Amino acid sequence: MEKKTVAIGVDHGGLLLKSGLIEQLGALGYSVRDLGAFGPASVDYPDYAYKVAETLRVGAADIGLVVCGTGIGMSIAMNRYPWIRAGVVHDVTSARLSREHNDANVLALGARMTGAELAKECLTVFLQTEFGEGRHARRVRKLTEPPNLGDASNAA
Ligand code: RB5
Numbered sequence: 001m002e003k004k005t006v007a008i009g010v011d012h013g014g015l016l017l018k019s020g021l022i023e024q025l026g027a028l029g030y031s032v033r034d035l036g037a038f039g040p041a042s043v044d045y046p047d048y049a050y051k052v053a054e055t056l057r058v059g060a061a062d063i064g065l066v067v068c069g070t071g072i073g074m075s076i077a078m079n080r081y082p083w084i085r086a087g088v089v090h091d092v093t094s095a096r097l098s099r100e101h102n103d104a105n106v107l108a109l110g111a112r113m114t115g116a117e118l119a120k121e122c123l124t125v126f127l128q129t130e131f132g133e134g135r136h137a138r139r140v141r142k143l144t145e146p147p148n149l150g151d152a153s154n155a156a
Contacts, residue, residue, distance in 0.1 A: 005031040006127075007061035009048035010111075012040055014067025014074070017111045017119050021065060024120040028127060033061050049077030053084055056105065064106035065123065071110035078106050082144055090114055095122040099129035103140045 006025050010018045015037060025032050035051040037043050045068040052064040064086065066074035071088040078086035086106035087098030090113050098104040107126045109119050131137075 003029060003031045004063065005033060005061040006063045006065050007033040007035055007052045007055040008065045008067075009035045009052040009074070010037055010067040011043050011045040011048055011069075011074075012037060013045070013069030014109070014111045015040060017067050017109060017114075017116060020116045020120055021067070021109075021123055024123055025065075028124065030063075030127070045073045046077040049074050052106065053078055053081045057081070057083055062105075063127070065109070066106060067109045067111055067119075069110055069112040071108040071113065075106075075108035078108065085140070085143065089122050089126065091118070092121055092125045095125040096129045099126055100132040101136050101139075102143075103131040103136070 008018065008022065022032050022034065033055060035055065036048060049066055052066055055061045056064055064078065066078060068074045075086040075088045078084045084106055085102055085104045086108050087094065087102055087104040088108045089095045089098055090110065107123060109122065
């Protein structure tokens with residue numbers, strides 16, 4: 001089977017986890033595209049999220065992995081694009097369910113929230129969990145094609 005590629009993007013807040021996660025990806029047999037940041041200087045997390053989103057858009061990677069201080073900013077930036085489903089994960093259960101229920105294709109971690117070992121565990125579970133299909137597929141389709149909120153049928 002062909003090796004899958006993971007694109008990783010971090011800001012200064014996420015840098016601490018990067019090398020351990022890259023090591024773990026290697027151990028699990030994944031190729032890695034490291035899109036930065038490459039040093040501790042303060043940077044803007046959306047810049048790195050957008051690099052990962054573009055890499056996924058053009059098919060140069062199969063899965064995204066983004067890390068900032070909390071995972072929140074990165075996930076908000078990533079989820080602005082319809083081909084992205086980024087889940088913020090702080091434990092192995094949310095890692096598993098983000099795949100099983102949401103078919104997440106991007107894992108967002110927070111280096112100020114999650115220690116290095118737990119982050120590696122979350123990554124492993126995320127990569128090894130299949131999408132649950134069935135009723136979840138219907139719901140995920142609704143994420144890709146949201147209704148026009150001006151329609152009367154969607155009135156509050
Ligand atoms: C940077 O200080 C911090 O705001 C960023 O890493 C992230 O947590 C944003 O959501």
